[in-house]
Amino acid sequence: MGFFLSFLLRTDYGTDTWAFMNASLSYRTGISLGTVMVCANVLLFLVELIWGREYIGPGTIVNMLFIGYVSDFCTMLWNRFLPQWIFQAQPYRAAVFASALFFFLISVSLYMNSGSGLSPFDAVPKIISRASHIPFFAVRICWDFLAILIGILAGGALTIGTVIIALTIGPAVSMIGRAMRH
Numbered sequence: 087m088g089f090f091l092s093f094l095l096r097t098d099y100g101t102d103t104w105a106f107m108n109a110s111l112s113y114r115t116g117i118s119l120g121t122v123m124v125c126a127n128v129l130l131f132l133v134e135l136i137w138g139r140e141y142i143g144p145g146t147i148v149n150m151l152f153i154g155y156v157s158d159f160c161t162m163l164w165n166r167f168l169p170q171w172i173f174q175a176q177p178y179r180a181a182v183f184a185s186a187l188f189f190f191l192i193s194v195s196l197y198m199n200s201g202s203g204l205s206p207f208d209a210v211p212k213i214i215s216r217a218s219h220i221p222f223f224a225v226r227i228c229w230d231f232l233a234i235l236i237g238i239l240a241g242g243a244l245t246i247g248t249v250i251i252a253l254t255i256g257p258a259v260s261m262i263g264r265a266m267r268h
Contacts, residue, residue, distance in 0.1 A: 088156025093186035100247020103233040110242030123154030143203025163223030195262035
């Protein structure tokens with residue numbers, strides 16, 4: 087996920103809502119994306135640890151600690167070794183975005199359906215839904231829009247790609263989950 091996230095960030099067309107929020111905070115504070123993601127994850131992990139232990143597994147820890155740093159590392163590589171026009175000039179920029187989006191959605195879907203644990207960002211809406219009896223999809227939409235709001239307040243510019251990802255990640259996770267069960 088961090089590998090494909092780095093391409094999404096470089097094209098500047100948008101990312102998932104969690105990365106949008108954290109990238110906005112990273113830009114505002116000057117702290118690396120990886121470090122911002124770890125700090126934000128640790129805060130939410132406390133909620134997961136207290137009220138959602140069943141969602142914790144090895145995937146939780148890997149997601150919490152490495153996605154942002156893998157993205158930071160890959161971005162450094164792309165900045166150093168790839169021609170920057172592929173991230174800026176059309177139609178290359180759109181092709182990089184579309185390809186990265188496709189593989190990012192697949193990687194997120196595989197991770198979320200693997201049963202290896204959920205990141206705190208993904209677990210908290212499940213915890214809220216269970217405690218409030220509000221349908222998960224409604225809680226998740228509100229949760230994603232809260233992340234977008236925080237990102238905007240931190241100075242991030244909302245893009246069409248973030249909106250597309252916010253609207254497609256749920257169906258992609260469900261579709262791949264059904265395929266994995268068959």
